Amino acid sequence: MVCFCFLVDQERQVRRSKPAAGICSRCGGGASVADMKTATRFCHVPFYWKYWKAIICTFCGATLRTYP
Numbered sequence: 001m002v003c004f005c006f007l008v009d010q011e012r013q014v015r016r017s018k019p020a021a022g023i024c025s026r027c028g029g030g031a032s033v034a035d036m037k038t039a040t041r042f043c044h045v046p047f048y049w050k051y052w053k054a055i056i057c058t059f060c061g062a063t064l065r066t067y068p
Protein backbone atom coordinates (compact mmCIF):
# COMPACT_ATOMS: atom_id res chain seq x y z
CA MET A 1 0.00 0.00 0.00
CA VAL A 2 2.90 2.32 0.72
CA CYS A 3 4.05 2.42 -2.89
CA PHE A 4 0.58 3.56 -3.95
CA CYS A 5 0.34 6.40 -1.51
CA PHE A 6 1.07 8.99 -4.16
CA LEU A 7 -1.67 7.60 -6.38
CA VAL A 8 -4.37 6.83 -3.84
CA ASP A 9 -5.37 9.26 -1.16
CA GLN A 10 -8.35 9.90 1.01
CA GLU A 11 -10.20 13.11 1.54
CA ARG A 12 -12.27 13.57 4.65
CA GLN A 13 -15.09 16.07 4.65
CA VAL A 14 -17.55 17.16 7.29
CA ARG A 15 -20.88 17.43 5.54
CA ARG A 16 -22.71 18.92 8.48
CA SER A 17 -22.38 18.96 12.20
CA LYS A 18 -24.30 20.00 15.25
CA PRO A 19 -23.24 20.48 18.85
CA ALA A 20 -23.28 17.44 21.06
CA ALA A 21 -22.76 16.80 24.73
CA GLY A 22 -19.23 15.96 25.76
CA ILE A 23 -15.79 17.43 25.53
CA CYS A 24 -12.68 16.53 23.62
CA SER A 25 -10.26 14.32 25.51
CA ARG A 26 -7.33 15.97 23.78
CA CYS A 27 -7.95 19.71 24.05
CA GLY A 28 -11.12 20.06 26.13
CA GLY A 29 -12.99 21.69 23.27
CA GLY A 30 -16.64 21.15 22.47
CA ALA A 31 -17.77 18.02 20.70
CA SER A 32 -20.22 17.84 17.84
CA VAL A 33 -22.04 15.12 15.97
CA ALA A 34 -20.97 15.18 12.36
CA ASP A 35 -22.02 13.52 9.15
CA MET A 36 -18.73 12.60 7.55
CA LYS A 37 -17.84 11.73 4.01
CA THR A 38 -14.63 10.04 3.03
CA ALA A 39 -13.71 10.09 -0.61
CA THR A 40 -11.03 7.70 -1.78
CA ARG A 41 -9.26 9.09 -4.79
CA PHE A 42 -7.04 7.50 -7.35
CA CYS A 43 -4.83 10.03 -9.10
CA HIS A 44 -7.09 12.73 -7.63
CA VAL A 45 -10.18 11.18 -9.22
CA PRO A 46 -12.71 10.06 -6.61
CA PHE A 47 -13.90 6.51 -7.16
CA TYR A 48 -15.30 5.50 -3.80
CA TRP A 49 -17.34 7.36 -1.23
CA LYS A 50 -18.18 6.37 2.27
CA TYR A 51 -20.64 8.16 4.50
CA TRP A 52 -20.35 7.80 8.23
CA LYS A 53 -21.17 9.46 11.49
CA ALA A 54 -18.75 10.56 14.10
CA ILE A 55 -18.34 12.65 17.18
CA ILE A 56 -15.65 15.16 16.42
CA CYS A 57 -14.03 18.02 18.25
CA THR A 58 -15.01 21.40 16.84
CA PHE A 59 -11.77 22.91 18.07
CA CYS A 60 -8.95 20.56 17.05
CA GLY A 61 -10.86 18.29 14.69
CA ALA A 62 -10.03 15.08 16.55
CA THR A 63 -12.34 12.14 15.97
CA LEU A 64 -13.62 11.21 19.40
CA ARG A 65 -15.95 8.42 18.42
CA THR A 66 -17.22 6.81 15.26
CA TYR A 67 -20.40 4.98 14.44
CA PRO A 68 -20.49 1.95 12.14
Ligand SMILES: [Zn+2]
Binding pocket: 024, 025, 026, 027, 028, 029, 057, 058, 059, 060, 061, 062
Ligand atom coordinates in the same frame (compact mmCIF):
# COMPACT_ATOMS: atom_id res chain seq x y z
ZN1 LIG B 1 -10.10 18.76 20.59
